[in-house]
Amino acid sequence: MEAIQAKKSRTEWGVRASNYALSTFNPIRSIVDGMKLTPHPDKPMIALSIGDPTVFGNLPVPEAAEDAIIKALKTRTYNGYGPSTGYEKARAAVAEYVSTPTTKVEARDVVLCSGCSGALDLCITVLANPGQNILMPRPGFSIYKTLAESLGVIVKTYDLLPEKSWEIDLDNLTELIDDHTAGIVVNNPSNPCGSVYSEEHLKDVLAIASKFKVPIIADEIYEHFVFDGFQYHSMASLTTEVPIVSCGGLTKRFLVPGWRMGWIVVYDRNNTLSEIRQGLTSLSQRILGPNTLVQAALPDILNNTPAEFFHDTVQYIQKNAALFYKRLCAVPGLKPVMPQGAMYMMVGIDMAGFPEYNTDVEFTEAMVTEQSVFCLPATCFQYPGYFRVVLTVPADKVDEACNRIEEFCKQHFTKSVNGTTEITGK
Numbered sequence: 001m002e003a004i005q006a007k008k009s010r011t012e013w014g015v016r017a018s019n020y021a022l023s024t025f026n027p028i029r030s031i032v033d034g035m036k037l038t039p040h041p042d043k044p045m046i047a048l049s050i051g052d053p054t055v056f057g058n059l060p061v062p063e064a065a066e067d068a069i070i071k072a073l074k075t076r077t078y079n080g081y082g083p084s085t086g087y088e089k090a091r092a093a094v095a096e097y098v099s100t101p102t103t104k105v106e107a108r109d110v111v112l113c114s115g116c117s118g119a120l121d122l123c124i125t126v127l128a129n130p131g132q133n134i135l136m137p138r139p140g141f142s143i144y145k146t147l148a149e150s151l152g153v154i155v156k157t158y159d160l161l162p163e164k165s166w167e168i169d170l171d172n173l174t175e176l177i178d179d180h181t182a183g184i185v186v187n188n189p190s191n192p193c194g195s196v197y198s199e200e201h202l203k204d205v206l207a208i209a210s211k212f213k214v215p216i217i218a219d220e221i222y223e224h225f226v227f228d229g230f231q232y233h234s235m236a237s238l239t240t241e242v243p244i245v246s247c248g249g250l251t252k253r254f255l256v257p258g259w260r261m262g263w264i265v266v267y268d269r270n271n272t273l274s275e276i277r278q279g280l281t282s283l284s285q286r287i288l289g290p291n292t293l294v295q296a297a298l299p300d301i302l303n304n305t306p307a308e309f310f311h312d313t314v315q316y317i318q319k320n321a322a323l324f325y326k327r328l329c330a331v332p333g334l335k336p337v338m339p340q341g342a343m344y345m346m347v348g349i350d351m352a353g354f355p356e357y358n359t360d361v362e363f364t365e366a367m368v369t370e371q372s373v374f375c376l377p378a379t380c381f382q383y384p385g386y387f388r389v390v391l392t393v394p395a396d397k398v399d400e401a402c403n404r405i406e407e408f409c410k411q412h413f414t415k416s417v418n419g420t421t422e423i424t425g426k
């Protein structure tokens, strides 16, 4: 009775957002929204900041994927609800697509989600309780932190080493693990680094996970997206022991971020993940499953897209990577790290050589003001002292962007005190 009285005595609306909403935030948004991004009036803006391969219109969707969607639509049978984890046929198609000779999975091992971020959301939510911790890479994709922290899950970051092509600092990773560690996020190939890990390195990571019995959340949205001379290994293909939930989707490889089709593949080991499977099914029921039209088209999209399409996309990105790398290596005060895959390159800034700017955020902001080139400051990835370049840009824009970045640096770089370029990334 007391409670009802109290409720009735409320005199103001005072509608408050939940703690969950109030503790949700994406660092990229808060950093970018806080920047003064006023391009130079005489120079058209070149945005090297947006991780969406469709923005320039230069990388079309595979025709087979377009046809598959039209076909699915015209059947008039996919307008209703599907099962919350996805249609059996669509899950079977994903299982076939990700299976390797050593690692076979079936439809029952797949949960379809709304994009890969939807998959990551489910994986973090199913594995970690508030107060437990999840380990994630630094620099790393910011959404892991966003998702974990809104749940009250503690984020611990392990270091990636730029001088070792962004390999994981294994000692650091080991030190961070404790009894409250619910999972390790490994992103390979990586956003923002463009790194592609060797079989040996991934096995080293798996050995640590195995020793301390911590499951892996593998963000493999850039699977197979690797440059010549490098090879992609799924984490699951390198262990028969460590339980892994792998997150993937159509978004990057098929160049359709807006279609919101992602998936989780559960690599169970000796039934260590049976409760996790059940938990994922329960969580999938919160939003009644992803888009059924894209699900219906999924078998055709995965089976009919020619290998040539993937090859051409990777060649395009790789060419841009080589171009950016060559040009930026010659720019005073910058130190690009050559990527091995994905769609990005990290570039170190010799901050001591640019005394006008205190941070990578100020540096990239000034580059917009003076040169209308916007690169994302790596503070967005918890890695100050660098910026990230997207490699999906048309070639003529790459050239123009490099000219402007070079002009900017030449105008502002003053040789470091000790005369050497030193980039700490701290």
Ligand SMILES: *Cc1c(COP(=O)(O)O)cnc(C)c1O
Pocket: 051, 114, 115, 116, 117, 118, 141, 187, 190, 191, 219, 221, 249, 251, 252, 257, 260, 261, 262
């Ligand atoms: C783009 C990206 C995602 C998110 O993909 P969506 O399918 O658009 O949700 C996840 N992880 C990484 C590393 C990405 O770069």
